[in-house]
Amino acid sequence: MIALSLAEIAEVVGGQTHDIPDPSVQVTGPVVRDSREAGPGSLFVAFAGERVDGHDFAAAVVEAGAAAVLGTRPVGVPAIVVDDVQTALGALARHVVRRLGATLVALTGSAGKTSTKDLIAQVLRRKAPTVFTPGSLNNEIGLPLTALSATEETRFLVLEMGARGIGHISYLAGLTPPKVGLVLNVGSAHIGEFGGREQIAQAKGELVEALPSEAEGGTAILNADDPYVRAMASRTKAKVIFFGESGEADVRAENVRLTDTGQPSFRLHTPSGASDVTMRLYGEHHVSNALAAAAVAHELGMSADEIAVALSEAGSLSRWRMEVTERPDGVTVVNDAYNANPESMKAALRALAAMGKGRRTWAVLGKMAELGDEALAEHDAVGRLAVRLNVSKLVAVGGREAAWLQLGAYNEGSWGEESVHVSDAQAAVDLLRSELRPGDVVLVKASRSVGLESVAQALIETGAEGEVSAR
Template identity: 95%
Template sequence: MIALSLAEIAEVVGGQTYDIPDPSVRVTGPVVRDSREAGPGSLFVAFAGERVDGHDFAAQVVEAGAAAVLASRPVGVPAIVVADVQAALGALARHVVGRLGTTLVALTGSAGKTSTKDLIAQVLRRKAPTVFTPGSLNNEIGLPLTALTATEETKFLVLEMGARGIGHIRYLTGLTPPKVGLVLNVGSAHIGEFGGREQIAEAKGELVEALPPAEEGGAAILNADDPLVRAMASRTKAKVILFGESDEADVRAENVRLTDNGQPSFRLHTPSGASDVTMRLYGEHHVSNALAAAAVAHELGMSADEIATALSEAGSLSRWRMEVTERPDGVTVVNDAYNANPESMKAALRALAAMGKGRRTWAVLGKMAELGDEALAEHDAVGRLAVRLNVSKLVAVGGREAAWLQLGAYNEGSWGEESVHVSDAQAAVDLLRSELRPGDVVLVKASRSVGLESVAQALLETGAEGEVAAR
């Protein structure tokens, strides 16, 4: 964060200072909410949660060197006390971003946000210093904390924005007003909370509504292949740039194919030229993510060759997202267990099928959460797709939703031992340990709440007689 005195911060957030001998002391370190991250010159934000109250760690963080605590009550050490800690954090982020000459890029979508954000960051940082959302910290707390890591040297600030209802993205863009806004897609993620795709589109489109007009440099990057996203062009005064495989897209892909390892290769076309890309990531769904990143980079002044080189060298920066590891015995484990929705589940299955040509493939799948009335149909559809893609064995893990996965496979023609329903992650591990053979490819995927990453980790530990080589 840019250095600010405690007096300045108190004024920005509308707080009162307590137990601060010298208000001119400056915060020169990071703004943190985890007491373990507090260090010299930091500002600790004390949230009172259901299980842990950050105020209880106030003395500990000051002892570790924190300049003060942003709190909702006096804590006996230097503190700026406010009525609403979350609102104060947001106000501080808005103030800092407003003082910086940073180009703010925001993105949202139902699927692929984090992977695309990681691609954008890896491309843009070749041009200039770039700060971006770590992992998927894309809510009203994670977003301002990320924004506050920007400094005077930061040229690009790339922020992922999530939403669970109408108005959420409008709130986030109010904290960190973007100049470039990217909408990836409108899918089924959280459809149970929103009520339908039209409502999801309404919420995601709040991003383009927040952009400045074209004459002030505003740019809306929209998916030409998604009708609900493309229609958002009417909701913004910003310049509109379309990406996708459509002939009408400004940034598009031609000659898309997958390598023998399941990695996408294509010819990238931008208004400034064309260049070839072969990605290190796995699965054809990353083509759309790469085109979105390319459209952002083109708008910010990078050439087609620069973009293609960066995309070809980019890797996965966030864990448990198509994380491909080959065991010493030749078993390949694909850990995509961070989260799941119908679109990402289907994309992962197609990637598995591409990676597993000539090999046995295993899909270890669990519940997709927050689908509401669509849950049965969507789980059934995923089970059916596994059969259509000739996945060798589907292992459905968990309760009712997992049973629906297997039922879909059964109804599609999986009548023998091609699919099985097991009660929990340990049962899946036991089954895989007894039946995996060298050369097999195993995909592990479910919503985050299921915790199927433990299956992938157990499989890697099982095969780690020597060092495990991650690709």
Template identity: 75%
Template sequence: MIPLSLAELAAVVSGQQCDIPDPDLRVTGPVVIDSRDAAPGCLFAAYAGERVDGHDYARAAVDAGAVAVLATRPVGVPAVLVEDVTAALATLAGHSVRRLDTRVVALTGSSGKTSTKDLIAQLLERLGPTVWTHESFNNEIGHPVTALRAGPDTRHLVLEMGARGIGHIRDLTRVTPPSTGVVLNVGTAHIGEFGGREQIARAKGELVEALPPAGEGGVAVLNADDSYVRAMTARTDARVVLFGESPDAHIRAENVRLTEHGRPAFTLRTPAGCSDVTMRLYGEHHVSNALAAAAVAHEAGMPTEEIAAALSAAETLSRWRMEVSERADGVTVVNDAYNANPDSVRAALRALAAMGRDRRTWAVLGEMAELGDEALAEHDAVGRLAVRLNVSKLVAVGGQEAVWLDMGAKNEGSWGEESVHVSDAQAAVDLLRRELRPGDVVLVKASRSAGLERVALGLLEGEVTAR
């Protein structure tokens, strides 16, 4: 953030100074919401959550170096008091970013946001100091916290934007107006909350509506292969750059294939030329993510050959997203347990099939949350897809949704013992420990609420090497 005195900070957020002996003391950043992250010069934002109230940790934050606390009540240490910490933080973020010479790149989509954000960040970092969203810290709290990490030397600010309803993305763009907006896809994530893909498209399209006109530098980077996203061309005055495998895409992939290890390879073609890419990530779905990142980098002036080299070197920055580890006995564990929706689970299953062409494959799957009336059909369909992809064994973990996964697999074909339903993560670990053989490949995936990362971590206790 731009350095501010406590008096200036209070004026920006319309707050009241409390227990501040020296209003000229300066906050140099960052803003933290966990007192354990407090460091000299930072501002601690005290949130009152369901289980923990940040106000109780105000003194610990100041003792660790925080200049002051953004709070709703006196906390016995220097504080700026406001009615709503979330709203004040958004105001502060907007004030700071608007005073920086930083290009704001925002992206959204039903799936692939975090992986694509990580790719964009790794490409743009080659062009100058870049700040990006940590993990999927993409809501009304995480968004301003990320934006406030940008300082006077930041050249690129890459912000992932999530939405659980109409208006959410519009609100985030008002905090930090983007110059470049990327829409990846319109799928079925949170379809139960939105009520249909048309509503999801309406919400995601709020990003391109917020872009400045082409004459003022606005660029909309849109997926040419997704009809809902392509249609957003009509919703923006920004210059449109299409990416995908469609022949008319400005940034496109040709000769797409998977290596013997399940890593995507393709020829990247831009208006400036073409160059070959072989990614270190796993799964063909990363081709679309890579093209979106390539489009952003191309617009930022990066040569095609350098884009291809950067994509080929890029790694997973966020945990539990197709995180591949190999045990000493040759068992490969793919931890993709951070989140799940029907589109991302299908992509992960296809990646598993590619990785295990000559090996036994296990799909350990749990609930895909927030699907509403589509839950039964979507879980059933995923179970059936596991059969069609010749996954060796499906382990469905959890309650009713897992039962639907298991039954879908068994109803699809001749599967019997190849599909099994277990009650919880520990039961899955126990089963796998008994039955895994050297060389097997295990995919673990579910919505975050299912906690299936415990399966992957349980299998990896001890001897692990990242691939």
């Protein structure tokens, strides 16, 4: 974080200082909510959760070097006491962002946010120091913590914004006002909570409404291939840049194809020129993510050649997202188990089909959460797609939703041993361990709550060390 004194922080957050001998002492380290991350000059934010109360670790973090604690009560060590820690954290982030000279890029969408954010960061940091959201810390706590990790040297701040309802993105954009706003897509993720795609579009479009006008330097970057996103152009006063495979897109891809290993290659066109890209990531769905990143980079002054080189060299920065591991016996394990929704599930299956040409393919799939009344139809559709893509075997893991996946495959024509329903992760591991052969490709994917990353990890460890169990 930029250096601020405890007195300045107290004023910004509207708090009272307690047990602080010298209010001029500065916070020069990171702002953290995990006591294990506290170090010299840090500020520890004490949240009181259902099972753990951060205030109980106050003495330990100060002993580790923290300058003070931000909490809701005095704790016997230097502290700034506020009525609400989350509100105070947001106010501090807003203050720091205003002080920074960085360009703030915010992005949202139903699918691909984290992968696209990672691409944007890898491209922009070739131009100047860049801070970006780690993993998927895109909510009212994770976003301000990321913003507060910026320093005086930061020139680009890339923030992922998630939403579970109307007004969430407006709130986040108010904490960290963006100059560039990117909307990827409007899909089915969390449709059970929102109530429909129109409501999802309303929520995602709050980002472009929060942008400054074109005269003030604001830019909205929108997916020309998604009608819900394209329509958001009318909701902003910012400059509008379209990306996509559509001929009307300002930043577009031509001659899209997949390599023999399932990695996308295409000709990138921008208003400033064209260049060829061959990505290290797997799956054609990354083309749209790459175009979104290219549109941001173009708008911030990078040439087509610079962007193409950066995209071609970019990798995956966040765990369990199409992580590809080749076992010594030739089995390929694709761990995409961080999360799942209908769009990302279908994209992963298509990537599996591309990677597995001439090889046996396995789709180990589990529940997609928060789909509401659409759950049965969406799980059925994924099961059917697995059959249409000629996936060699579908392993549906878990309860009711997994049964719907297997039923969809059955109704599409998977009547023999091409699909199976198993009860849990360990049952899946046992099945795969007994039936996998050298050269097979295995995709593992489900919503985060299912925990199927344990299946992928068990398969990787089995190939390296022998028999292990899913944990």
